[in-house]
Amino acid sequence: MDLMSTLSQPRPSFKAQMHRAREDAIVEAASRLLREKGFETMTVDEVAAAVGIAKASLYKHFAGKDDLCTAAVVHGVARLQRFLGELPADLDPLQRLHALLYWLLELQLGEEMALLSERTSALAQALRTCDVYQSAMLEVSRHILGWVAQAQTAGQLRRDLPPDVILCALLARSADPMLAMLRERGYGNAEILAWVIDTCLSGLVQQPGHIET
Secondary structure (H helix, E strand, O other): OOHHHHHHOOOOOHHHHHHHHHHHHHHHHHHHHHHHHOOOOOOHHHHHHHHOOOHHHHOOOOOOHHHHHHHHHHHHHHHHHHHHHOOOOOOOHHHHHHHHHHHHHHHHHOOOOOOOOOOOOHHHHHHHOOHHHHHHHHHHHHHHHHHHHHHHHOOOEOOOOOHHHHHHHHHHHHHOOHHHHHHHOOOOHHHHHHHHHHHHHOOOEOOOOOOOO
16 A cells, blocks of 8 residues: 555544554553453453443443453464564574464463463353354464474474474474473573473474484
8 A cells, every 4th residue: 555545544533543552552451350350250341441441431341351351362363364464584494483482481481361262261162152263273274284294394492293293393382381380490581492492393393314204
């Protein structure tokens, strides 16, 4: 889109901008409470209190806790989509997967909300029926599986592992308890990142002399 087209587009009204800003604040608060308390424990009242609005005002944006927390997870997946799309074009497939793993671990260390919820949680059930989330995760999976296939073809990753196994191993790092355990033992972020990346990739990278079955 050129500059003139951008300038000619009508700007959102002040009311619309305020509505969007409040909605963003609600999603941010929900994300934080999801991370701190979990879906089962957090309440809509706590989210409204964190934003500084009445619960009735929150319901003008979201129908309930399921809807609100689904929006928070979708927001997180959108961040992942932007990250994948902005990776430098000159990175090879394994470097892209390494960058993805590093980013997921940094989110964890920054105490961001996990991109994947427990499979048995009520939130996971809600996400299964959310078309926006399912579509976004399908796009994310397509990108990552493409890089995995390229890395396997290039002999960078083990070809005896199904691509889905490698995909799940990488995405699962967004909810890996190992990071918190190492931090509680007094290790620094740089050490934790190096060790977790090494222990994850060491089982995925093609090793010299490895015999495929």
